[in-house]
Amino acid sequence: MRKTNVSAIVGVQYGDEGKGRIVDYFAQDADIVIRYQGGDNAGHTVINDKGKFALHILPSGIFNPETMNIVGAGTVVNFNTMKEEMENIKNKSGLDIDNVFIDSRAHLILPYHCDLDGAEEAKRDSSQKIGTTKRGIGPCYTDKAARCGIRAGDIKDEEWLEKRLSMLLPKKNRELEYYGLKTYTLEELMALCAKWKAEFGDHIIDTVPVVREAVESGKRVLLEGQLGIMRDNDWGIYPYTTSSNPTVGGAANASAIPAWAIQKVIGVAKAYSTSVGGGPYMTELFDETADKLREIGGEYGATTGRPRRCGWFDAVAADYACYMNGVTDLALTKLDVLDSFEKIKVCTGYMIDGEYYSHLPETQLQERAKPIYDEFDGWMEKTSDCRKWEDLPEKAKAYILALEKLINTRITYVSVGPEREQMIIR
Numbered sequence: 001m002r003k004t005n006v007s008a009i010v011g012v013q014y015g016d017e018g019k020g021r022i023v024d025y026f027a028q029d030a031d032i033v034i035r036y037q038g039g040d041n042a043g044h045t046v047i048n049d050k051g052k053f054a055l056h057i058l059p060s061g062i063f064n065p066e067t068m069n070i071v072g073a074g075t076v077v078n079f080n081t082m083k084e085e086m087e088n089i090k091n092k093s094g095l096d097i098d099n100v101f102i103d104s105r106a107h108l109i110l111p112y113h114c115d116l117d118g119a120e121e122a123k124r125d126s127s128q129k130i131g132t133t134k135r136g137i138g139p140c141y142t143d144k145a146a147r148c149g150i151r152a153g154d155i156k157d158e159e160w161l162e163k164r165l166s167m168l169l170p171k172k173n174r175e176l177e178y179y180g181l182k183t184y185t186l187e188e189l190m191a192l193c194a195k196w197k198a199e200f201g202d203h204i205i206d207t208v209p210v211v212r213e214a215v216e217s218g219k220r221v222l223l224e225g226q227l228g229i230m231r232d233n234d235w236g237i238y239p240y241t242t243s244s245n246p247t248v249g250g251a252a253n254a255s256a257i258p259a260w261a262i263q264k265v266i267g268v269a270k271a272y273s274t275s276v277g278g279g280p281y282m283t284e285l286f287d288e289t290a291d292k293l294r295e296i297g298g299e300y301g302a303t304t305g306r307p308r309r310c311g312w313f314d315a316v317a318a319d320y321a322c323y324m325n326g327v328t329d330l331a332l333t334k335l336d337v338l339d340s341f342e343k344i345k346v347c348t349g350y351m352i353d354g355e356y357y358s359h360l361p362e363t364q365l366q367e368r369a370k371p372i373y374d375e376f377d378g379w380m381e382k383t384s385d386c387r388k389w390e391d392l393p394e395k396a397k398a399y400i401l402a403l404e405k406l407i408n409t410r411i412t413y414v415s416v417g418p419e420r421e422q423m424i425i426r
Contacts, residue, residue, distance in 0.1 A: 011228025012321035018333030020044020033061030038226030074254020104153030141243030240279025
């Protein structure tokens with residue numbers, strides 16, 4: 001078998017599992033970190049010796065000056081928010097961030113995408129609202145699928161760009177007029193793209209030769225996704241999903257890496273669960289337990305600040321996620337959040353219309369699913385100071401081992417806090 005040194009980090013819940021913290025941990029030794037899908041509609045929170053940062057589109061390897069960071073072909077990019085994010089990090093960390101490159105095939109979020117995103121969400125019936133962040137992600141991916149999008153490499157060729165925008169703009173303006181929104185002229189969009197070219201043009205590259213050389217020479221490559229499988233456009237809770245594929249299959253497709261080369265898949269899950277946005281969420285709690293999880297865990301969106309929906313760990317969904325992603329090792333985050341819970345529950349099945357389900361069904365059935373729980377004794381001890389498996393309370397270890405059995409996946413990494421050193425490796 002051909003040996004490579006490629007690892008993918010994927011979310012096995014609804015997103016917000018703590019992937020940024022895990023990528024930051026592994027990026028210390030990575031040669032390349034590739035953000036392979038999504039846009040700036042979700043955030044990865046990273047805490048290191050430079051401070052606390054919420055990354056939205058930048059890969060989580062930017063804090064290692066020796067690491068090349070790539071915003072891959074499967075992403076959608078708003079250069080205005082990327083510039084703002086880079087400047088904020090520079091000012092706060094003192095780092096001169098010049099190790100970020102954008103694949104020329106990445107699609108660009110233009111102003112009309114953001115306008116249409118908010119308007120389309122407002123038109124939806126309350127029961128069908130997706131929970132979009134209104135940052136233009138869905139409309140941009142719509143243009144990509146319709147083969148009329150603008151890609152990062154297009155802005156480096158003015159004649160080509162003008163031809164593409166001239167073809168696209170009349171249709172976009174008709175859509176904007178339908179919603180009573182401001183329309184755009186070719187001149188103002190060309191001027192915006194000229195500004196982006198001046199700011200980012202030198203960092204827009206064809207990443208395939210670079211990535212291929214890294215894979216074939218055995219360099220350490222880390223693939224970073226956004227959100228989790230439950231928001232995957234094919235395998236998640238459609239239509240309450242993102243418009244791309246946060247799975248390991250999406251990672252291979254969007255990063256110029258053949259699937260066989262991804263030798264290690266690190267799934268990330270919280271020791272409980274959270275969700276932001278609409279759609280079914282079988283273990284969601286609506287009582288003081290949810291409030292306690294939210295407050296102790298700081299469960300507010302890194303991008304929007306929205307309170308996250310909180311609930312117990314769903315082992316049925318996590319088992320599905322680990323299988324679909326081929327997870328080789330699971331990283332369990334925020335174990336310390338559960339330190340003061342006397343009883344902890346885990347969903348091990350569902351009842352739907354009087355029938356028992358041990359597997360994750362399709363979205364419509366999830367809407368009617370009632371969770372079946374196993375209950376565990378809490379450890380009622382502080383875990384944030386633990387640094388080795390042996391340091392953990394016996395009941396905490398029992399909980400972890402029970403999850404491991406339920407999801408049929410080894411839990412190799414246990415996080416007991418946001419700092420790099422608060423990672424326990426079994």
